Amino acid sequence: MVSQMPKIDSYEREILAAFEKGALKSVATKAELAKLKAAARATATKDRRVNIRLSSGDLRDIQAKALEEGMPYQTLITSVLHKYVTGKLSERSEALARDPGAGASSKARSTGA
DSSP: OOOOOOOOOHHHHHHHHHHHHTOOOOOOOHHHHHHHHHHHHHHHOOOOOOOOOOOHHHHHHHHHHHHHHTSOHHHHHHHHHHHHHTTOOOOHHHHHHHOTTHHHHHHHHHHTO
16 A cells, blocks of 8 residues: 655745755764764664553553554554653653643643633
């Protein structure tokens, strides 16, 4: 099955046209590119398999969230675990402590208020 590119706005069409013409030039140095490539390789290398048990409800919620994000649910789980172990994932209560107003807008969205 071939997936189609999502609809893009005029600004995105302009960028795509410039890219296709070869008009865009990288601003990264060779050292920066080498560092980014090494990081991408290290992050993308998945050399271990892990089996875990999840509740049916949690798995359904993960699959729904992955669908919203446009990725396979296994990739979402991997991403969340990676963010956790690298310290880039914090508990919601910590985020609310830093910005008490953050929870109000999220709650309003989720309840439709």
